[in-house]
Amino acid sequence: MDDTVVVPPQDLGTRPGRKGLTVAKVTIYSIAEELGVHASTVSRAFSRPDLVKDDVRQRVLDTAERLGFQPSRVARRLATGSTGAIGLLVPDITNPFFPPLVREIQAAAGEVTVVLVDAQGSAEAEPALIARLRAQVDGILLASPLASDDVLREAIGSTPTVVLNREIHDLPSVVSDMSTALHAAGDYVYGNGHRRVALLTGTVGSWAAEQRRDAIRAWAATTDVALTELGPFDASYDGGRAAASALLDTDATAAFAFDDLTACGVIAGLAEAGERVPDDRSVIGCDDVLLARVVTPTLSTVRTPNEELAQTAIATLQAAVAGEETASARLEGTFEPRQSIASAA
Incomplete structure (x- = not known):
């Protein structure tokens, strides 16, 4: 028994017969019969193409495509150890x-x-x-x-x-790497006259939260802004609402949220307290998910590529x-x- 045999698929293909078009299961054996080669050669063309001459392999592939044959994923795994x-x-x-x-x-x-x-x-x-x-x-x-x-x-x-x-x-x-983009966001906030800024930190232990926190800290260190760090808050809509409650106890006029979902929670939490974004405070998110483009007001954010x-x-x-x-x-x-x-x- 050849150890690279490909198990025939369950799908049915169509093959022309002597009395017209008939339906039959396409197997490596029918492909081999049509080409006049051994079934193991057809099997290797799929599972070990490096062992088959280029012209023979191409003939096998062309015939298989014409007959509607697809090698079994299970068989490929048995033959090559690959699942695809x-x-x-x-x-x-x-x-x-x-x-x-x-x-x-x-x-x-x-x-x-x-x-x-x-x-x-x-x-x-x-x-x-x-x-x-x-x-x-x-x-x-x-x-x-x-x-x-x-x-x-x-x-x-x-x-x-x-x-x-x-x-x-x-x-x-x-x-x-959001560092450069967050610096650009900070400069934009600064250019709009904000000198008291809040950083609403994300979930403890989150690698992304630490990277974004460090980027905002680094930007703030190059300016004369007063940076207030609040949190950590859960990276969620409800986490954003909790962050809004904490933000209300500060004099920060702009706030960086961990991500867009959190930022939307902040906007909602501020609205419930009677404050409007951006008239009373500005809010910046991160990731640029669809929600950032459909929320009112549309959310300033950093886009992930x-x-x-x-x-x-x-x-x-x-x-x-x-x-x-x-x-x-x-x-x-x-x-x-x-x-x-x-x-x-």
Whole structure:
């Protein structure tokens, strides 16, 4: 028995018969019969193309396409150890940041199947979810994971892995560097006359929250603004409303929120207290999710380069799966000024 045999698919293809068009299951044996080659040659054309001459492989592929044959994914895994799939773990699919990113990753992956797993906001759930993914995929993308570095490394084991929007020692990462864009946002706020600014910090332990906090601190240090740090607050709409309550106890005329969802909660919380954005206070978010463009007033924010992030992550993971050398990447965000910033009163 040839150890690279591809199991025939369940789909039915159409083949011309002597008495007209008939329906029959297309197999590697029918392709081999048509080409006058051994079935194992057809099998290797799909599972080990490097072992088949170029002209023969092309004839096999052309005939398979004409007959409507597709090699079984299960068979390919048995023959090559490859699943043709990658895993994508997100911490919370209900966060509006992740659906557009998932779409871009799927587009960048092309014909590769993307297996999506949602941790539902639980760091404790991530190791078991990663273990389940490892059994089904060739490699894993971890998008903004919540668990500790050590826990994640142990869960990943030897599975090729790329981390998005977080840096973990010894793992390739692709992150959005918001520093330059947040400096630009700060300068825009400063140019509108704001000298008392609040920083509404994000969730404790969040890599992105720490990076954004440090960027705002660095910007403030280059100016004469009085920076007030509040929080940490949960990266959620309700977290933003809690941040608004704290903001009301300060004299800050502008506030940087961890992300757009939090910023929208801030706007709502201020409105409930009788303050209007941007007439009474200006608010800046981060990520540029759809919500930032449809909320009233439209939200000034920093845009994450999702398309480039996804393409770079997929390319890096493909290199890791192939056993090639990989390198981490930092992609810059861009500042998008909108209606939520006005001149200081």
